[in-house]
Amino acid sequence: MRSVQDHLAAVLGAVGPVAPLDVVLADAVGCILATDIAVELDVPQAPVAARDGYAVAAYDTADAGPTSTRTLPVAHDVLVGSPAALRLAPGQAVRIASGAPLPQGADAVVPVEETDRGAARVALQRPAVPGQHVRLPGSDARAGDVVLAAGVRLGARQLALAATLGRGRIRVHPTPRVVIVSVGDDLVEPGSPRREGRVYEADGHALETAVRDAGASARRVGIVSDDRATLREALEDQLVRADLILTTGGLSEYAHDTVKDVLAPLGTVRFDHVAMTPGHRHGFGTVAGLGGDGAVPIFALQGHPVAAQVSFEVFVRPALRAMAGHADLFRPSVTAEATVGWASPPGLRQFVPALVVGSPDDGYEVTPVGDPGVPSVTALSRANALAVVGEQDTAVRPGQRVHCLVLEG
Amino acid sequence: MRSVQDHLAAVLGAVGPVAPLDVVLADAVGCILATDIAVELDVPQAPVAARDGYAVAAYDTADAGPTSTRTLPVAHDVLVGSPAALRLAPGQAVRIASGAPLPQGADAVVPVEETDRGAARVALQRPAVPGQHVRLPGSDARAGDVVLAAGVRLGARQLALAATLGRGRIRVHPTPRVVIVSVGDDLVEPGSPRREGRVYEADGHALETAVRDAGASARRVGIVSDDRATLREALEDQLVRADLILTTGGLSEYAHDTVKDVLAPLGTVRFDHVAMTPGHRHGFGTVAGLGGDGAVPIFALQGHPVAAQVSFEVFVRPALRAMAGHADLFRPSVTAEATVGWASPPGLRQFVPALVVGSPDDGYEVTPVGDPGVPSVTALSRANALAVVGEQDTAVRPGQRVHCLVLEG
Incomplete structure (x- = not known):
């Protein structure tokens, strides 16, 4: 034997x-990444607005305050899809959408909620701080950074990143x-x-x-x-x-x-x-x-x-x-205290369908489902674990600590 | 707001x-059962062999021992697919497969490993105990027993039971x-x-x-x-x-x-x-x-x-x-000690991509990935949890205990 x-x-x-294969994003779901993914360009590439609001030059807002509202003319809008960053003329504001590139000359974004939402002119109630609500080039990732390393499982959040970077195909272990x-x-x-x-x-x-x-x-x-x-x-x-x-x-x-x-x-x-x-x-x-x-x-x-x-x-x-390329091959396991005793055949490792209950803080208890000596589909269907009894053991005593493979969760 | x-x-x-629907087994995978499943007939229906071996009447083997091997003529074979249980004549043995119905007159199974594996005659080295390696009718489930209750998730082990009972379609929440x-x-x-x-x-x-x-x-x-x-x-x-x-x-x-x-x-x-x-x-x-x-x-x-x-x-x-019909709607969560502090906007519940490390025994620590104030796809792709900061809190202090939604495992 x-x-x-x-x-x-x-x-x-x-x-x-x-063997690794290049697959489209939809086929990469749940797979293990086979090669590192590095970013090609800084993310973001240029300064972008972190909030919907108004792009301004902070020094134009220095005298804004609760008692002295500062009003700036609104020159135009910058949306996320706008092809290129425009120039902000001194003393003006530009309506900007979260994620849109900051106009040249602007160094801060005033969130729309902190304004009167004006279309032709906008009123500000406090000075903007240079850099506020602005994401700087490379602040999320710098060109060349490995952002997804080989061996990572491609779940929703990893696919979001790969897609954001424009990757249409990914090399994975299928x-x-x-x-x-x-x-x-x-x-x-x-x-x-x-x-x-x-x-x-x-x-x-x-x-x-x-x-x-x-x-x-x-x-x-x-x-x-x-x-x-x-x-x-x-x-x-x-x-x-x-x-x-x-x-x-x-x-x-x-x-x-x-x-x-x-x-x-x-x-x-x-x-x-x-x-x-x-x-x-x-x-x-x-x-x-x-x-x-x-x-x-x-x-x-x-x-x-x-x-x-x-x-x-x-x-x-x-x-x-x-x-599939996973580093971690095995189910989680816990050590649990047996609530009852049972016999185990000598020389064989015994796997017993069992119910494990408990919590990390209070410890775990394990109880066989059905007769440990008789393989039963009914018992297995109610188990959430397999209690594992070693080859040398001929019995488990009540209170004995038993290694259990957790089958769920 | x-x-x-x-x-x-x-x-x-x-x-x-x-709304519940009757679906074939393959479509029931992972679904929640919408109605109880009861067994129609005892499982097993008749006494069956629990091991490959020889069906015997225990009293025919009473004089078997290490020094006095008992030899019985082997009448025929009973396989799992055999249509009906045959009769065991007194003083004879029948080769039987695990799962096959016990012949009438037999009350024990001697595992093949404890014999000389004889085809025409079989030698036994110790007396069989009545009932040994025999599964009695209803020992696994009795007719009428609810073996899978509404609300159960149909994983591999539950489908094994439903299929064993002969259910080709199951009523589930699709x-x-x-x-x-x-x-x-x-x-x-x-x-x-x-x-x-x-x-x-x-x-x-x-x-x-x-x-x-x-x-x-x-x-x-x-x-x-x-x-x-x-x-x-x-x-x-x-x-x-x-x-x-x-x-x-x-x-x-x-x-x-x-x-x-x-x-x-x-x-x-x-x-x-x-x-x-x-x-x-x-x-x-x-x-x-x-x-x-x-x-x-x-x-x-x-x-x-x-x-x-x-x-x-x-x-x-x-x-x-x-x-989908699950009773348990939420991800598991842990309370973890913050390794660093960060600011949180007043009046808003803040969800921060974070790394939770630790174990049930030693407790958990949580560290934000990236700047908690700046939503970053890169940061989220490296997180395994969301740290949740309450609406009243304007900051998390190092060492503070923070509620974390665990996103993986």
Whole structure:
């Protein structure tokens, strides 16, 4: 048997970030930036107004005060789209919009709220201070500054900056494309009539969601027969569309389970018993595309939905994060005090669906959902964490501190 | 001026969950369940094997031991897809797959790892305990049990359960469809040549991402002219596709800014100065679809990308969460100690892009990114939080505890 740690190390050793690609802004959403973005020109390029109001020369307003309103003629307007900064004649004011370039000769902006909003003449009630409500060239970023560094995740605020700088395309690690194949003649689609001995296909639907939650893109192929030729053809068809393939089911020792046989000639896939529960049977390796354009990593997971979900969390999710270029591969975890005790099989790392409650200040408590010895989809659906019990432990005592992977938030 | 609190209350008072709809599993991803899901039949329905191995009658194995191996003839196999449970003859064993129904007469499963894996005869080294590795009917859920309650978010683990139960369609609050319109003749698409006086369109790209991060679906219309007829037509065209409309730009007091004029006859939209910085100009209300099929909420946000993003976080995101049916509308927040001091305008709630560092155990520290008085896209792109300074405060002192909205994680 292979340890969880060894299997995870093998998985992470075999995958790396998807090769960088220039994509349009809309496709960069959520991706990791592959190269630094530097600004080409000072931001702002010229002095601009920070508020809607009137651009003035501060010395023209020196004698304004509550008892001696200073009135200036308004020469014209400067809007954000105005092509070039105009000149402010001495003793005059110019209506200006927030973000518009300051006219030459102006050195301050009086916010519209502090004036009588005049169109032909404007009355000011206090002197302007030179530089007030003016953004100086380069005050936000100087030409050459790296404002978005390689490795950053491109969320809304980072895209706002890239767009503001005029970048229409960005070099990113593209979102990994994951193809999900559910293997087994015993499977039927949810929504079809109940038939004795048939099992509703759950893994594909659940993994599609889990893959998307991990920030990758998912393509669920659906149910594929465990007939060798059919399964082989289905996998070969998908190789061109996939950065990673996930199969579920077809891993038992029984003759009708064919995943091992089919994968063996397609690439270098290793099948292991991993010292964990649930989900000890694991296939992992790479399969070669027909065009010979590199090897595609593949995970063969057990079909039981709890085994498949736990294996996804422990091995597949970190691999997807690595392929997407994230530095931080793992879910957050907390140490929580067990409210009850339970048994854990010796020699296996046990992952128990559990509810973690508490707060950073008061600490956390963890309670298994359902019977820790029995993998239950119902229990997993109510859990917000996986309690992790080490290989050496044969039991968790009430009050014992347990490491928990937090699945939500 | 209207307070942030009053404006938020008005917004949340005007929106509610999108009407429930039956959708296929793939469309239910991330949605809030609108009705309880109960199981129709016990799960499992009949006793099933919890491990791959051999189904036996425990009393046939009583004399097995390390020194006296007990050997049983293997009658046949029971696989997961087997249509009906067969009968186990006394003194025999049956090969069984994990998840398969237990033959009548069997009351225990011996895992394959504890046997010699025999095909015709199997050797056991210790007595089986009645019930071992057997999942009893209803042990996971009993007929009638509500296993997924209305209000639950349908993530991977909840979809696994719904699919396992055979549900092909689920009644959910559908994902709100948000249409994003960027208003202004001064805007050009990122990637197009730089032209003096033109501004690259950033809000649409950033809000598209922010909307998706909030769990809603986003449709970016792109740049629309502030010509009144063009803008009105663009908005009317989008009404049929939208559960919510976001516009940015066109809100200043200058004549070329037409959003107010265009929205006024379309519905009941109110324009306010909200006591906050950045982004004090706000339009919010509803516009009527041409078909008369209900009113669509609309936000008119300022065009400065920092104002737009902050307004999205403070007002739009909670509204979208409410429309999606979430009970929890707000980002997590922490109280953090300011590492430096800064000024805050009296009478306004100030939102400052900031970096929060620390841990639950050691507490948190907050540092503004850039100059808190100057809205900067560069600063916002590096922030992971918004520090919130109350309307009464005119300054934050170093060491003061500040409320912070956490934007990431």
